[in-house]
Structure formats: C-alpha cells, structure tokens
Amino acid sequence: MSTIGTHVLDAVAGVPAAGIAVALYRGTELLGSATTDDGGRIAALGAALPPDTYRLVFDTGAYFAERGIESFYPEVAITFVVIEERHYHVPLLLSPFAFSTYRGS
Numbered sequence: 001m002s003t004i005g006t007h008v009l010d011a012v013a014g015v016p017a018a019g020i021a022v023a024l025y026r027g028t029e030l031l032g033s034a035t036t037d038d039g040g041r042i043a044a045l046g047a048a049l050p051p052d053t054y055r056l057v058f059d060t061g062a063y064f065a066e067r068g069i070e071s072f073y074p075e076v077a078i079t080f081v082v083i084e085e086r087h088y089h090v091p092l093l094l095s096p097f098a099f100s101t102y103r104g105s
Helices: 060-066
Strands: 002-011 021-026 029-035 054-060 077-083 087-095 097-102
Touching: 002 021, 002 054, 054 087, 077 087
Parallel strands: 002 087
Antiparallel strands: 021 029, 021 054, 054 077, 087 097
C-alpha cells in the first residue's frame, strides 16, 4: 500500500502556505482531509492507498480570501495515479492566478 503527502508554497509571498484545507478522493469517495501546517505540509493524508486513480483538492480560494487577495482559482484539483507501493509526494506551487505541480520524492 502507498501513502500520500503534500507541500504547498505561496509563490507570491515566498513562504509556505499554512492553513490550506486539502481533501483526498478516490472517485467521489472522500478518503481523508487535513490542513497544511505552518510549514505548508501535510505529511500523510488518508490511509494506505492501493493502486488506483486519486485526486487532491486544495481550497485555495479560502486561503487567498483570508489574506484579502483576489484569486482566479477557488480550488486546485490534482488527479494522479498510484502505480507502485511507495510514498507519493505531490507539491503545489501556488499564486492567485497560476499553479504548478510535479511528482516529488
């Protein structure tokens, strides 16, 4: 079984994005949710994951609204495939009008 973690960086402020709500789904089934810590991290989200397709949903709209910043994306959804047994790290680099992600290690 695999595990999933994430790290969110606020590219505009140049700091970790603390306090972003993140949910993990398989299809429409909610598997777990958590909020990024002061370092912008969630070390593990949900239980052990078998091979399948999953989706992380980041509540970016609330994060920027709390800071009085207008943003284009109310949420960011990242869909990915778990193929082999390992820890998957899915970072998110975030700004009000753009985002980027990759499979970390």
